[in-house]
Amino acid sequence: MDDRRLTTLARMQPGESGVVAQFRGGRGKAKRLNALGIVPGKRVTKVSSMLMRGPVTIEVDRVQVAIGFGMANRLIVDLG
Numbered sequence: 001m002d003d004r005r006l007t008t009l010a011r012m013q014p015g016e017s018g019v020v021a022q023f024r025g026g027r028g029k030a031k032r033l034n035a036l037g038i039v040p041g042k043r044v045t046k047v048s049s050m051l052m053r054g055p056v057t058i059e060v061d062r063v064q065v066a067i068g069f070g071m072a073n074r075l076i077v078d079l080g
Helices: 027-035 069-073
Strands: 006-008 017-023 043-049 056-060 063-067 075-078
Touching: 017 027, 027 069, 056 069, 069 075
Parallel strands: none
Antiparallel strands: 006 075, 017 043, 017 075, 043 056, 056 063
């Protein structure tokens, strides 16, 4: 039985954390996330997000990074 809870980073609540499961997007965006240290298997914590599809701030490896809402909506996180 699979007890993982998958959601997008954009749907997470501030303060919630999980492990990056996958990214649904093109090579260019995946390469940008990789450069920021956001890769599958890495634990991320959502710090904050802006209203109306604004940037999403996350913490990865004790560093805060802001990414766009579209990119956050394609980043699948395992909350389990």
